[in-house]
Amino acid sequence: MMKMMMSEEEVLIPDDRAFSRFKHECESEEDWSLTYNKNSICVRIQVLQEDKSLHRIKCRMLCKDIPAETMYDVLHDIEYRRKWDANVIETFDIGKLTVNADVGYYSWKCPKPLKNRDVITLRSWLPMGNDYIIMNYSVKHAKYPPKKDLVRAVSIQTGYLIQRTGPTSCTLTYLAQVDPRGSLPKWVVNKSSQFLAPKAMKRISKACLRYPEWKQKHSPGFKPWLFPEQNLLSSIPLSELSIQHAESLENIDESSLNESKDERAEHSDDEGNN
Numbered sequence: 071m072m073k074m075m076m077s078e079e080e081v082l083i084p085d086d087r088a089f090s091r092f093k094h095e096c097e098s099e100e101d102w103s104l105t106y107n108k109n110s111i112c113v114r115i116q117v118l119q120e121d122k123s124l125h126r127i128k129c130r131m132l133c134k135d136i137p138a139e140t141m142y143d144v145l146h147d148i149e150y151r152r153k154w155d156a157n158v159i160e161t162f163d164i165g166k167l168t169v170n171a172d173v174g175y176y177s178w179k180c181p182k183p184l185k186n187r188d189v190i191t192l193r194s195w196l197p198m199g200n201d202y203i204i205m206n207y208s209v210k211h212a213k214y215p216p217k218k219d220l221v222r223a224v225s226i227q228t229g230y231l232i233q234r235t236g237p238t239s240c241t242l243t244y245l246a247q248v249d250p251r252g253s254l255p256k257w258v259v260n261k262s263s264q265f266l267a268p269k270a271m272k273r274i275s276k277a278c279l280r281y282p283e284w285k286q287k288h289s290p291g292f293k294p295w296l297f298p299e300q301n302l303l304s305s306i307p308l309s310e311l312s313i314q315h316a317e318s319l320e321n322i323d324e325s326s327l328n329e330s331k332d333e334r335a336e337h338s339d340d341e342g343n344n
Contacts, residue, residue, distance in 0.1 A: 081209055081311040083171045084194045089203050096231040096243040102128060105263040110134075111271050115263045118247075126227075126247040127263055131271045133242060136278045138234035141242055142202040144278050145230055146195070146295040148174075149288060154277035157270075159186060164211060165306035169298035170195050173209060173306060177220055181261060187223040187250060190214050192311065195295060205229025208314035211306075224249040224316045242274065249316045 084092075102114035110132040117125045133141065144150060148161060155161075159177040166172045177188035191206035208224045216222035231243040244267075294301040 111268045113267045129244045129267045131242045138240035141232045166303040185221045188220045200234040202232040209311045210314045
């Protein structure tokens, strides 16, 4: 889907057709393998290149007690993300492009002993009736080159589709195609789909339940994703950005690394607590 948007070398802001295509991708189940299905969460994967650990992952969670609007706020609120997202190392906004598109930085912890990753993305969002979409893809910005201690990953197509199913219920679909820049061991792909992705969805769900109370104490009226006039980010011209091609980044081989004992122990503990 992203090929159409990124066929040119110039960076493009997604249009309505791109959002509709993303929604279709989220809803389609053709050519996807179900790898996890319990507790209102299901995970599917598509292996694209066996030898390169390049795959797409799709997680869907049914939320009986979370309004779609709350889910949308939580996934946007960068201050709150720093509080609930245990994988985040650093995250910040770089600048705005339009009323519904910006550029941001995000770095995250990977399962030991893999190196941690970071990414710079062009993110855009759109409320569509009973649906909300937030999606991103990787771009390059001269002021934010790859760092020595992190592997720069590439988001080819990543995003969320939130669908209202009632006044206080919704469905969240997370779709990701990320090139991790490296040959990953098989256990990482398996662990992502069967353990890390469901755990991340549960964490989002818990964050949503706590958000109204937290937001009351932290600038309750400040929601620049809903009210563009509140957005104080400086504007950056599209000309400062270029497409981040995976080929231009260092490729590291981590395929022979074994999962650390700490990670395995944490895995078994969490599974036991479900």
